[in-house]
Amino acid sequence: MPTPLTQRITAVLWPSFLMAGLATVVFFAVFDPYDLVAPTWFPNLSRLGAYSIGFFLFWLLTASSCLLTCYFQRPVNRVNRLPGRDKE
Amino acid sequence: MARPSDETASSDIETQLYAKRQKIYPREVHGLFAWLRTAAVLALLGLFYIVPWLRWDGRQAVLFDLPGRKFYLFGLTIWPQDFIYLSALLIIAAMSLFFFTALAGRLWCGYACPQTVWTEVFLWIERKIEGSRSQQMKRDKAPLNASKFAVKATKHAVWIVFSLWTGFTFVGFFTPILELGAKLLTFSTGPWETFWVLFYGFATYGNAGWLREQVCIYMCPYARFQSAMVDSNTLVISYDTARGEPRGPRRRGLDPSEKGLGHCIDCSICVQVCPTGIDIRDGLQYQCIGCAACIDGCDDVMQKMNYPKGLIRYTTQNALAGGETKILRPRVIIYAAILLVALSAVFYGLLTRDPIGLDVIRDRNALYRETSDGWIENVYTLKILNMEEIPRVFDVDIAGIEDARLVEDEDGVVVGGGEVVSYVVRVQVDPDEMSRQSTDFEFSVKARDDDSRVAVESARFVGPRWMGES
Known part of the structure; x- marks a missing residue:
């Protein structure tokens, strides 16, 4: 059964988006960005900015993990198909 | 790894593997369930677009003040300390979903899901500008010309304006919407506010304008596990095969039994109105979002044919098989019970919530200090x-540590209504009196005017290693 392209892209970006959102909520409910980084590294960063950057870092992390999952799902016999070999 | 020589082979595979999506043109439908959905759309979107403008006590009534780390819900203020309520709320939401799914299938998807609700609005705009289903299909097949371009551009422009307004409203739930609106009029919104308005606007436009049923089919986790909640006593939208088959076209007024036919005239209206493009006559399918458009469509046809309505209807598997439908069954009772317990727990918790909070943070720079008179601080x-909401004066006290001195810079702390105040205090002990290097003790704060407003928090006193060894 062919997998539509939308489904493939979605399978990486969407679950990671959901988990990144959840992680952001939990993380920033416990840690106030002002206590965490603001005074020393980013004195001008607003809380909204810190939340946003935090969210995208989480998304990057979760999306990478989804991407790797998809990458390793590739069947072994497809990896074996090297250039020059007969195509099955 | 790039493998150029493999390129053609893999692109062949690509075309085989990645089926191109066929655009679905759902036909407009009228009837009881279409009316119910319109009502739900108006109510829910009305709430979404109006609620951020409501005022309460001189502030925005519903505001999830992320920068201020406080959530306002009319008279109620939720703090980060109240995180447990958010978890409880999620449990309640999940249990409601389970409960209603067990009772009547995908009610959520058909009437309340934001994806459905916004798609309805986008479809409505599309129909107003592009015309009916057949007009849309004809235009999409025709080559691009000035009028086609004008129609498409108008549609997308209206979609985009509506999406941007949606994005603005969304951000208005998180930053005060009046200020946001004022800033928007002068094009001076902050970078992050602007970003999230555009982000949410783009998500609305993409999901409701372009992706539509693909969101339900590929993105929705609920759709995937719905079968775990549905049983043969659940109301689902079904085609009555026994009554409908064998399907086939016929003249109006003809007795179908004469021709050996069932009640289905195979007009394919049920397929044309389906927003996910399935044929309900093939049985219950994962793609069915339970919108009941096919019921409305089919009932209309049945009426024209003078057949009884309900060839496609809300029914249960048991009823279709000629059995009885049991509404009160263990799973419904268990879901309802958990729901009730969670709801009462939240209400009880909010009613008896401790109105004073206290956090103790040790100085991070120095473990301890020695005072001029040789005490440890x-x-x-x-x-x-x-x-x-009332400002109060609090007195700080310590307990559980013998003969310690509490040194404060002020006499009592003033904390305004709905505020957090950081207050630095010093605790000093005579090292000769101490039996251990570290001692646990308690801080307490008590409102000067009301003894019932107390908060207690434990802390640790740490001295030099030699303390307590002598």
Whole structure:
């Protein structure tokens, strides 16, 4: 059964988006960005900015993990198909 | 790894593997369930677009003030300390979903899901501008010309304006919408606000304008596990095969039994109105979002044919098989019970919520200090939170550590209504009196005017290693 392209892209970006959102909520409910980084590294960063950057870092992390999952799902016999070999 | 020589082979595979999506043109439908959905759309979107403008006590009534780390819900203020309520709320939401799914299938998807609700609005705009289903299909097949371009551009422009307004409203739930609106009029919104308005606007436009049923089919986790909640006593949208088959076209007024036909005239209206493009006559399918458009469509046809309505209807598997439908069954009762317990727990918790909060943070720079008279001193920052709307004066006290001195810079702390105040205090002990290097003790803050407003928090006093060895 062919997998539509939308489904493939979605399978990486969407679950990671959901988990990144959840992680952001939990993380920033416990840690106030002002206590965490603001005074020393980013004195001008607003809380909204810190939340946003935090969210995208989480998304990057979760999306990478989804991407790797998809990458390793590739069947072994497809990896074996090297250039020059007969195509099955 | 790039493998150029493999390129053609893999692109062949690509075309085989990645089926191109066929655009679905759902036909407009009228009837009881279409009316119910329109009502739900108006109510829910009305709430979404109006609620951020409501005022309460001189502030925005519903505001998830992320920068201020406080959530306002009319008279109620939720603090980060109240995180447990958010978890409880999620449990309640999940249980409601389970409960209603067990009772009547995908009610959520058909009537309340934001994806459905916004798609309805986008479809409505599309129909107003592009015309009916057949007009849309004809235009999409025709080559691009000036009028086609004008129609498409108008549609997308209206979609985009509506999406941007949606994005603005969304951000208005998180930053005060009046200020946001004022800033928007002068094009001076902050970078992050602007970003999230565009982000949410783009998500609305993409999901409701372009992706539509693909969101339900590929993105929705609920759709995937719905079968775990549905059983043969659940109301689902079904085609009555026994009554409908064998399907086939016929003249109006003809007795179908004469021709050996069932009630289905095979007009394919049920397929044309389906927003996910399935044929309900093939049985219950994962793609069915339970919108009941096919019921409305089919009932209309049945009426024209003078057949009884309900060839496609809300029914249960048991009823279709000629059995009885049991509504009160263990799973429904269990879901309802958990729902009730969670709801009462939240209400009880909110009603008896401790209105004073206290956090104790030890000074991070120095473990301890020695005072000029040879005593050992620890510095603490107290974060005192007054959740009530009245300002109060609090007195700090310590207990559980013998003969210690509490040194404060002020006499009592003033904490305004709904505010957090950081207050630095020092605790000093005579090292000769101490039996251990570290001692646990308690801080307490008590409102000067009301003894019932107390908060207690434990802390640790740490001295030099030699303390307590002598």
